[in-house]
Amino acid sequence: MTQLRFDPALPWWAIVALAVLAALVAGFALWRGLRGWAWRGLAGLAAALALAGPALELGTRAGLSDIVILLDDRSSSQDLPGRAGQVDQAVEALTDGIGALPGTDLRRVTVGDDDDGTLLGTALSRAVAAEPEARLAGVIALTDGRLHDPAQLPEGLPAPLHVLLTGQPEDWDRRLVIEEAPAFGLIDQEVTIRLRVEDQGAVPEGQQTGSVALRLSVDGEDGQTVAVPLNTSLTLPVIPRHAGQNVVQIELAEAPPGELTDRNNAAAISITGVRDRLRVLLVSGEPHAGERTWRNLLKSDAGVDLIHFTILRPPDKFDGVPVSELSLIAFPTRELFLDRIDDFDLIIFDRYSVRGILPPDYYLNIARYVEEGGAILVSAGPEMASVESLNLSPLGPILPARPTGRVIEEPYLPRLTEDGRRHPVTAGLAGPDPDEPDWGRWLRMAEVTPEPGAQVALTGAEDSPLLILDRVGEGRVALLTSDQVWLWGRGFEGGGPQLELLRRIAHWSMQEPELEEEALLADVSDGLTVALTRRTMQDSAGPLQVTHPDGTVTQVPLAPDGPGRFIADWTAPEPGLYRLVDGDIARVLALGPAAPREFEETVADAPLLAALTDASGGSVLRLSDGVPDLRQTRAGRAASGTGLGGPWIGVTPRDAAQITGLDRRPLLPGWAWLALISGLILTGWLAEGRRRPA
Structure with a gap:
């Protein structure tokens, strides 16, 4: 490499001024008709040039090898039949071909699996950015053409891109x-x-x-x-x-x-079921201190539509008060308990007495409603032990306990039973020590005998059942044998978890999944990691039988985590649909897409790479036609074609080099500049001296 450089002896403005002065002197001489004007001007310009210090810079350069990037796609879709063998054969042939080209180096890049699919665009951009642009002779990609990050492809390439597709044309x-x-x-x-x-x-x-x-x-x-x-x-x-x-x-x-x-060929979709609004019918048999407790609880929940009726006076009471002054509206018994009973998710009888307000057929219809999936919650007072008890109505057969006719009126501390410590309605309510709950006492309850199969969650005075839960057909029934829960809300003896207890009872009655006593819960917190929780009323649970998407079955052991609660942390080996079973409890779990992104589109094609290959002068070929030969082609010429031996692809030699040394030599030595300037001045003088007289 040879270049002309300047090393001025004076500032450039002085050198330019000298050159301008020489031009003016030559112009003046020309105007006066002097023969030596041109020689004098050249002498001045030569002096200015000499002061500029022109020199030749001689560089020594060493040639650099060309670089070819070989990018092979090893994602899951390349494991389809025949493709991996095609890639292996092509890598071997192209590696030998690139090694045989003079002055050419190979850069190998492998693209593997990623949660977001085949990130071939990202890998290509990084590989190109890592190499000097002046040395890049070509890029060869062995892939099925299905990439999931087209936005990351480089905008242009200085060398041809060749895409060699795996698969078969008949795929x-x-x-x-x-x-x-x-x-x-x-x-x-x-x-x-x-x-x-x-x-x-x-x-x-x-x-x-x-x-x-x-x-x-x-x-x-x-x-x-x-x-x-x-x-x-x-x-x-x-x-x-x-x-x-x-x-x-x-x-x-x-x-x-x-x-x-x-x-x-399959997909799994998780749809979270939500209730439009929970519709609750609250019927209070008479005004009492705890009546507002239920109303406040239900009205505080924005997801609950509450209809509340309080019976102020039984039908058999005659006191001369006009009927129009007894209530704001008539009690619509037929509409509520016959025509529209199925619209309610829960019916609460709060200290309700059987006093002839509802005919027997209405009670039978309520029982039918429960057996078909409805829910009833009975909050009883002393009327439970009287002849007006709901137990003596046609509703009695579905209630979870039978009253003995005795009312216990003495202070007592509600306590969790063994079932109560496990049941989600009452589990954890008593604080860190269930044997000594940190809540106040109640003062009254009705004595009952629970039905076989019913679950007693709380006991009261003399260990008599206080909260009984039972299932009837498809529905549920809860019985609270005391009307004293309001004492907790008033802070009596420190109060207690009144609202939480009543909320849990109501939501369990309405079959909310979070309060199922037999449940298998799965919390997918991070990718394929699942936190499993098994709730049960039994003493033990597990191991879970897990059926994988490919049909294989594995077992996941469960560890105790409190009464009726067993947990495990489990990581699935791959995305897909899993079925978890423990006894009669089964759960279907969708982890990630049922089909990984790699398999959304599997037929080899390169529509997302076509624009880049065309712009770079490259090509898209199929490996099923054989591994193409490799050639060197000049820039601007076709970089692919078909010869006698089959298809071929070309890489472009870049003739890149680096400077290894520099040598600077003056254009003329000082004495030569002096001789040149003197010679030009002398020539001008002689030219003027030969002028003949006119």
Whole structure:
């Protein structure tokens, strides 16, 4: 490398001034008609040039090798039949080919699995940025063309990009695509999932049917099979049946033969079931000190619609007061207990006495309502031990205890039973020491005998049952044999967890999942890590039987974590749909997508890379046609083609070099500049001396 440099002896302004002066002198001489004007001007310019100090800078350079980046995709989709072998063969052949090119180095980059899919764009951008642009001769990518970060691709490349696709031209795949799915849904109300089943690739003629069968199930239960058209978006109705997570599994009823994979033939969707509003009917048999307790509890919950009636006077009482002054509205017994009883999630009888207000058929209808999934909560007072007890009505057979006719009126401390320490309605209420609860005493309760199978959670005076919980058919019944819970709310002897207890009883009655005594809970906190909690009324639980997406079964042991509570931390080996079973309790758990992102699209194609390959002068070829030969091609010429031996791809030599040394030499030595300037001045003088007289 040779360059002209300047090392001025004077400031540049002085040198320019000298050059301008020389030009002016030459111009003046020309105007006067002097023959030596040109020589004098050249002499002045030569003097200015000599003062500028021109020198030749001679550099020695060493050539640099070209760089070719070989990027091979080793993501999960490349494990489909035949692809890994194609990549291995191509890597070996191209490595030998690049090594045989003169002055060419290889840079190997491998793209693996990532939670976000195949990040080939990111890997390509980083590999290109790590190499000097002047040395990059080409990029070769061995991939199926399915990348999930196209926004990270470089905007341009200084060398051709060649994409060599794995797979076969006859590859095809059928996949299930969920286009839209709700995250939440109202319980017992229909929500819709929009989906389509589409074919990709070279679909065989025998598989080009008009429709396919889909199997739909919720929480792993036996579902239904429906026929849906191919390559058409449609909506399927789903009804969440309970609060909390409802896992909807949709899959092809039968995997078509010959497709690339069945990993994308199913989808799992978690829909959280929520109640629109909890509708509660509260009927108070008479005004009493604890009546407002129930009202305050239910009215404080924004998710509860409360209808409250208080019976101020029984029908058999005659005191001469006009009927119009007894109540604001008439008690709509028929509408509430016959016509619209199924609209309520919970009916609370608060110190209610049987005094002829409700006919026997109404009680029978209430019993039917409970057996079909409704809930009743009875908060009893002294009337439980009288002839007006609800137990003596047609509602009596579904109540969880029978009164003995005795009312115990003495102070007592409510205590948790063994079942009460395990049951979620009362577990943890008594503080750190359940044997010595930190709450106040009550003063009265009715003595009852619990029915077989009913669960006694609290006991009172003389260890008599205080809170009894029971299931009747599909519904639930709770019985509190005292009306003294309001003492806790008033702070009597320190008070107690009044609102929490009543809230739990009410929500357990309405079958809220968080208060199920037999439950398997799963908290997916981070990726595939799951915190498992098993609640049970039994002394032991587990191990859990876990069925994996591929059908294998493993066991997860559970460790005790308090009465009726067992826990475990478990990490799933891969995303998918898992079924957890312990005895009669089963839970379906969806971790990540049912089909990993790698398998959403499996037919090899490179639409996202086409623009970059075209702009760089590269190509997209299939490895099924053989590994292409490697050549060096000049910049601006075609970088791919087909020869006698088959397809070929080219890399562009960059002729990059680095400077290893510099040598600076003056353009002329000082004496030469002096001789040149003197010679020009002498020549001008002689030219003027030869002038003949006119």
